[in-house]
Amino acid sequence: MSDSTPPPTAAKRGPSNLRLRVIWGAAGATALLGSVWFSPWTFGLFFASVQAVMLWEFYRMMRAGGYAPATWIGIGASLLLFGGTFGLLEDGLGGIPSLDSFFNAISAVTNIGLLWRGLAILLPILLLVREMIKWPAHPQPFSNAATAFFGIMYVSLPMTLLLVVAYGGGSYDYRRIFGLLFLIWASDIGAYAAGKTFGRHKMVPSISPGKTWEGWAGGFLMTLVVGWGLKFMLPDVPLAHRLVAASVVAVFAPLGDLAESMLKRSVGVKDSGTSLPGHGGLLDRFDAFLLVLPVLALLQLLA
Known part of the structure; x- marks a missing residue:
């Protein structure tokens, strides 16, 4: 997801x-796009799977860096976090509107809070117990437990907050997810085109030599244009809200990309995985979501 000339290794790739x-x-x-459009359940199943694979790729990179996180405990917790939140939102907000729909929504939000607090309390304990069982075969027990927990916070929690965007209008609306995807793609495409054409000044060359300030500016501009154009898809969302969302994406999507690039460089890997042949891993494809979604979800909850 670079906005300028691909690295030398990429230039060697042939037509195949x-x-x-x-x-x-x-x-x-x-x-x-098909899973998002077809139904809330295909959307939920798709992204539950995506975030689980992303977390597995994160743990794989941490193992390359010398840590030994509890991979399956983390993935199980991530599925409980995403699946439980989705189920409560769909049950409380996604049904046919009725006289008690307001109370269903209140119940859903309350139960989601209990689920999240329960995981925040119990998961660290479970991870520490696992390290006690593995000790002394696994050195750095507290680093291993912290790495496993951080994976949930870095990958699974932001991806779960995608549900706040999807259900932000009171029920599941695939157009909101489409809008977010279009904004992120606009940021990426605009940055690449502007960086390749005008790129001169490097942003953070020690992390991503191809990213330039000119590319970032081009991505920002294109994201704002797409945010304005979303009026045809989301006519009920005010222009100011769309432009704020576009600005959040334009700022935080590149930061998400830089964060993952720093992670890969720190452990000495080129791609997060091989889930998408020719593209690397799912974490490489969805890294922009990881910093965009917490900010968008916070703004949605405050609106």
């Missing part, structure tokens, strides 16, 4: 790799 990228890119985009 380009064909692979096109095929898997088209298949991935079709699965993504």
Whole structure:
């Protein structure tokens, strides 16, 4: 997701790799858009799976860095976090409107709070017990437990906050997710095009040599244009709200990309995984979400 010239290793890729990228890119985009559009349940199943694979890739990179996080405990907790939140929102907000729909919504929010607090309290204890069982075969027990817990906070919690966007209007609305996807893609495409054409001044060369301030400005501008254009898809969302959302994406999507690039460099890996042949891992594809979604969810809750 660089906004300028690909690294030298990428230049060696031949036509077969380009064909692979096109095929898997088209298949991935079709699965993504189709699952979001078809029903809330296909949306929930798709993103529950995506965030679980992303977390697995994170733990894999941490193992490359010398840590030993509790992979399966973390993935189980992530599925409980996402699946439980989705189920409570769909049960409380996604049904047919009725006289008690308001009270259903109150109940859903209360139960989600209990679920999140319960995980925040019990998961660290479970991770520490696991380290006690593994000790002394696993050195750095507290670092291992902290790494496993941080994976939930860095990957699974932000991806769970995607549900706040999806249900922000009171019930599931696929158009909101489409709008978010279009904004993130606009930021990425605009940054690449502007960076390749005008890029001169590096942003953080020690982390991502290809990213430039000119590319970031181009991505920001294109994201604002798409935010304005979303009036045709989301006519009920005021222009000011759309432009605020576009600005959040334009600022925090590149930061999400930089954060993941720093992570990969720190552990000495090129891609987070091989989930998407020719594209790397799912964490490489959805890294922008990880810093965008917490900010958007906070603004949604404050609105």
